[in-house]
Amino acid sequence: MQTPAPFEYERASSVQGAIEALERHGPEARIIAGGHSLLPMMKLRLANPEHLIDINGLEELAYIREQDGEIRIGAMTRHVDLLKSELLALHFPLFRDAENVIADPVVRNRGTIGGSLCQADAAEDLSAVCSAVKAKVVIRGSGGERVVEMEDFHVGPFTTAVGAGEVLTEVRLALRPGAGSAHEKVERRAGDWAIAAASAAVWIDESTIADAGVALSAVGMTTIHATRAEELLHGKPPSDDLFAQAGEIASEDCSPSADGRGPVDYKRHLAGVLTKRALRRSAARALLQET
């Protein structure tokens, strides 16, 4: 039987209450949201928190809305709601691409965007998705709120910019014209972690790429921000050749490990091909050739 080691449990009734509980219990306290990453790690003793602070009651953190030129997503928004959101599908269709292949529908009923980002598993899809669309996250502590760019969010394997006594409360996606985005993933079977996955976004101004985002899952110790590939795309007209070159660069810049899901050369190859495909679909969506 796999059961977590003993811990104390409490339910937070507000974000402020959760922050106070984190401060009261110190470094061995953890927030639990959907629990579908944390509980399996606790069963395996990879995580051994002494206090769990349950934020499932914080309905005020479950929303997807448009506000001040941004799409804002509350940290407790579950995968199923990200999948079903027409607002997200309209502006950032890569969320729907990703959510169709994140775990399975039953797991998606529980897992949350805040939990996925804070878990910061390199094989997890939403970290790459949020990186590609250059999201910002809102982190709240007793001293107030700060807004962190995705490129500064991942500080190491399973480690994020969320500090002691802090809670991630919101993800913000700026609405900019000419946007297109896509997520491409290859997995061994339905519901499995990625062998490799690529998220891409482009912002096309007239006929050139004004800005681009590329991020990769499962091919490094952290989510890979493919900045060299992004730089290549800047200011150029979208083309299959360009996307193939960007894929080659992304393939060079990732650092996969061999495991049961495949050898290094295969994963590198996949990273390149998936980057190319994700960029091609992003551009087609930006140019309204594909939904």
Added chain:
Amino acid sequence: MKVSMSVNGKQVSGDVEPRRLLVHFIRETLGLTGTHWGCDTSNCGACVVLVDGEPVKSCTTLAVMCEGREVRTVEGLQVNGGLDPVQQGFHERHALQCGFCTPGMLMTGRALLDENPNPTDDEIRTAISGAICRCTGYKNIVSAIRWAAEHEAQSSKEAEV
């Protein structure tokens, strides 16, 4: 720690360690062994129960996280002593061999039809993609859930007449 919830329409409570998983609370504290405890890693779907109408893997949920919730297990499927159409469908279409995955498949199928009464085969396959049958009876399971959908549609039509 005290925990209270409704299980199959009955109010239940127990004094449990916070680390008690919902599946063990249901099976051991309440003695409802219809819910199966399978892979323990949220992969196999044998432990699926409905929490507030939504299918959830009870091996990856703490009992204390279900305080005040409405839980429905396979024991709560029957209506007035008769089988739920999903259960009847599994009987009609021979949708089980060893039966280990069946409780989770039934609850997952029930939740699907509650949300989408007329699913396509693809939608049924997607819905049960988080439930593993090692007797490889997926074809008959899909057929059983479709049988239930068709019979529910028919009986609601008859009820209208």
